[in-house]
Amino acid sequence: MGRWARIRNLGRQKAVDAEIDAELRAHLSMAVDDMVRQGMSEDEARRAARLKFGNPVALREKTISADAALGFDSVWRDVKFALRQLRKSPGFAATSVAVLALGIGACTAIFSAVNPILFEPLPYPHANRILTIWNTWEGSRSRLAFGNWHELTERNHSFEALAAYEPWQPVLVDGARPERLNGQSVSASYLRVLGVEPWLGRDFLPAEDRYQGPKVVILSYRLWMRRFGGDRGLVGRGVTLDGDRYTAIGVMPRGFENVLSPQTDIWTPLDYNTQALAADFEGSVWGNHLYMVGRVRAGVSREAAAHELETIAANPIPQYRRPQWAAMRHGLIVDALQSDITREVRPALLAVAGAVILVLLMAGVNVTNLQLARGAQRRGEFAMRVTLGAGRMRVVRQLITESLLLAGLGGAVGVGVATAGVRALVALSPAGLPRLDAIRFSGEAFFFALALTTLVGVAAGLAPALDAARGELRTNAQKTTARATSGQGWMRRTLVVTEMALALVLLAGAGLLLRSMQRLLAVDPGFDPSRLLTIQINTSGHEFDDTAAAPDAGSRARKQFFEQALDAVRRVPGVRAAGLTTNLPLTDDAVIYGTYGATFEGDLPQGGTDVFRYVVSPGYCETMRIPLRAGRFLGEQDRADAPPAVLISESLAKSKFPGQSALGKRLHVGPTNRPWFTVVGVVGDVKQNSLAVDEPNAVYLTEAQSWFADDTMSLVVRTRDDAAALVTAVEYAVWSVNKDQALVRVATMDDLLAAGAATRRFVLILFEAFALVALLLAATGIYGVLSGSVAERTREIGVRAALGASRGNILRLVLRQGMVLALAGAGLGLGGAVASSAALGSLLFGVSRLDPVTYLSVIALLLCVAGAACAIPAARAVAVDPVEALRAE
Amino acid sequence: MAKNDLQGTLDLLVLKTLAQMGRLHGYGIVQHIQRVSDELLRVEEGSLYPALHRMEQSGWIGSEWALTETGRKAKYYRLTATGRRRLDEAERDFEELVKGVRAVLRYA
DSSP states (O other), X not given: OOHHHHHHHHTTHHHHHHHXXXXXXXXXXXXXXXXXXXXXXXXHHHHHHHHHHOOHHHHHHHHHHHSGGGTHHHHHHHHHHHHHHHHHOHHHHHHHHHHHHHHHHHHHHHHHHHIIIIISOOSSTTGGGEEEEEEEETTEEEOEEHHHHHHHHHHOSSEEEEEEEEEEOOEEOSSSSOEEOOEEEEOTTHHHHHTOOOSEEOOOOGGGSSTTOOOEEEEOHHHHHHHHTTOGGGTTSEEEETTEEEEEEEEOOTTOOOTTSTTOOEEEEOOOOTTHHHHOTTSGGGSEEEEEEEEEOTTOOHHHHHHHHHHHHHOOOTTSOOOGGGSOTTXXXXXXXXXXXXXXXXXHXXXXXXXXXXXXXXXXXXXXXXXXXXXHHTHHHHHHHHHTTOOHXXXXXXXXXXXXXXXXXXXXXXXXXXXXXXXXXXXXXXXTOTTGGGOOOOHHHHHHHHHHHHHHHHHHHHHHHHHHHHSTTGGGGGSOTGGGGGGGHHHHHHHHHHHHHHHHHHHHHHHHHHHHHHHHHTSOOSSOOTTEEEEEEEOOSGGGOOOSSSTTHHHHHHHHHHHHHHHHHHTSTTEEEEEEESSOTTOOOOOTTOEEXXXXXXXXXXXXXXXXXEEEOTTHHHHHTOOEEEEOOOOTTOOTTSOOEEEEEHHHHHHHSTTSOOTTOEEEESOSSSOOEEEEEEEOOOOOSOTTOOOOOEEEEETTTSSSOOSEEEEEEEESSOGGGGHHHHHHHHHHHOTTOEEEEEEEHHHHHHHHTHXXXXXXXXXXXXXXXXXXXXXXXXXXXXXXXXHHTHHHHHHHHHTTOOHHHHHHHHHHHHHHHHXXXXXXXXXXXXXXXXXXXXXXXXXXXXXXXXXXHHHHHHHHHHHHHHHHHHHHHHTOOHHHHHHTO | OOOOOHHHHHHHHHHHHHHHHSSEEHHHHHHHHHHHTTTSOOOOHHHHHHHHXXXXXXXXXXXXXXXXXXXXXXXXXXXXXXXXXXXXXXXXXHHHHHHHHHHXXXXX
């Protein structure tokens, strides 16, 4: 009988068992027969034979294990036994599985999101060689001019390629309603820097990357499928964008991730005039519009490449003249691509990752605690089994099987939790989260969390079994289980304190974030956001072109379109008021011409102040309900031929003219070769980019008096009732004037406010969820320890009651035991929370990270919950009947 | 070096017994070893049956159920060809073990 026989035996374990039984019984009978033949009575012989034979069960086990099914079958048996054991204590099993599933699931979901964003290499060849390059303005990143890119490209030796790009939002008009596309104007080197090639067609040629070069575009796979039905014949054909024919030369691969601008669907070459660089400092070649990204040559370190660019920036040479505003005088900021695109979300993601690790720790502690409690209860059982001849390894193996079974069940449910979690994360994710498409269930994170919790669980479950197996506790078989538990009491109490501490850390984090959110939403944006509908209108088409023949005709047409559209909107029933603005507060619209230097009469030539330039229609401030502090609002009288008039913001007025009226003062906004603007009114400050940031300097002027016609403006509509209900009517009003103009971002101001707080809200929701889980785990932990302790001390409590302790005494006895643990945990946790609150840093707003109100409230909350958890075992202790308790043992 | 653990010795005793006696059941093997060794060697049932089953798995011995002289059903073991070769090896190993142990004991 060889290997085959063993395998065959797997299928007939019962038969093999029976055979071994029969064989051993035959042995006994023969021994008895012999002894009877030698003159013993049958009974005596049977006893002697059994004695000689030893423990029949153990012998049988040993023989079986030498036999066939050694491997699989006995494992299956262990599993069946473990299932029976778990079914016997469904509370324990369900709690363990739930705790494991929560810990594993949450951890997996979070790391599924954090990994691809922060840690996995970007999906480009040698992605670590891609750097972003920024100008420095007041210590932070700002864009560069075409002239800077030109100079850096020609002078550097460290980069394989340097690319420049800027947003491009052409309107695609082909039959259906006009659609504005998200695109990028790029230098021909852009895709080479990323290391990606079109899937269909070809990349841009250097010859196409020039002023007034051929109009060519590369499409994203998405756009190609959506608008052109995946037609391969499109390459080489034309598409109409903004009224011009462009030739499609390529389609990007399906999986191409354009991390620098994920929504991009179309690319075209930049259109800057290299000849104008030296000649015309006022032209667009010297506007700071461009983003830069470069691929370092193989063998050149990132530091060396960055250093070379810095050196070039610091050492201008005569061939490359720079205007003073694009002189790179404050140096450059060079960053790795991955760290650049994640810089805004990194603190949020790290905070969330930290929080989920705390949750995983708590799950581990909780499982340990459960296993210890159960192990202690089962000590008698183990001792019994060892006494009955089970080998030490046998008991250990059984326990490991049980732990693994629990972990397996927990893991299986955890997969579900993680999958749902990943989906929820993607749904909750704030708009700025990069690489959203790369977020998917991460097997590594799952197995890491599973392995960690399982190891902890196995280790915790084994301790009592090893004790039992060592034999010293054989006597335990006779003892009640309860008495045996006290040895591990200290350990379980330590674990409960740990749980309390961890829970407090999470609660404090959630509390601080909650207070920040309240503070943030309480910030006055400077206008009334209720019942306000906003729509961005993007004008395009050749009717708006200024030509040499009619230098002003296009601009006039554009201004006229906006005026007529506004009139049409004002006539829509349900509209209270409407206005137009170039900069809509609380959006992250890329407004290229949003900020300008304002120079007041009497300022030094370089003494300008950066201001937001709001080009608005008359009635804009009234529609927004921006308060007038002095003077008057802009009105219909401020026409092109009237004296140029502006409103300035309160803060600008106060900082420029402290203690006096700003009315009547004169200033230039932008070009200084134009007539002075006169301040006719002062209005309240408005939050432009975010509620959290104060950038109060603003200048308002009318479209009619602006020195150029903006092609993109935002319509703001104050409605009588629900703003969202008027969307269609307002859209049709605009299209009734000109049906080819794209309406882009349609949102109520409430939506925009919510979007502005999205990252914070995302972190807050996760922290609240984790803190809730932590609170629950801590409560179960303290409840478990305390009820175990009450059960153990039933006799003592009975004695106390018999000796005259009042119900109050006993209640206090138990509650004190629990609350000491809770207080110790809260104290420890307070230290931890204060230390870890530094990690929340930039996520907090308007609240100190040491905010005493927050800390006191979360401690109070934790103690209340702990108190409630202690109350149940305390009530049980009070209910102990002294007579019963004393009689019980 | 000789394989000289105690389990090897039990295997040797069992294999030799079966070689001498033809087929025999477990109880018979215990009795035989005890008798032949003048009660010096006493095989524990706790070791014997696992050993028998292990050797059967390894294909050294075969088994069949048959009636004893007293009419009881018992499992009889017999040596296989593999078992016979194994016995030769085990005997050689044992001789070397004894020689080796003796040499150590006589060293002065």
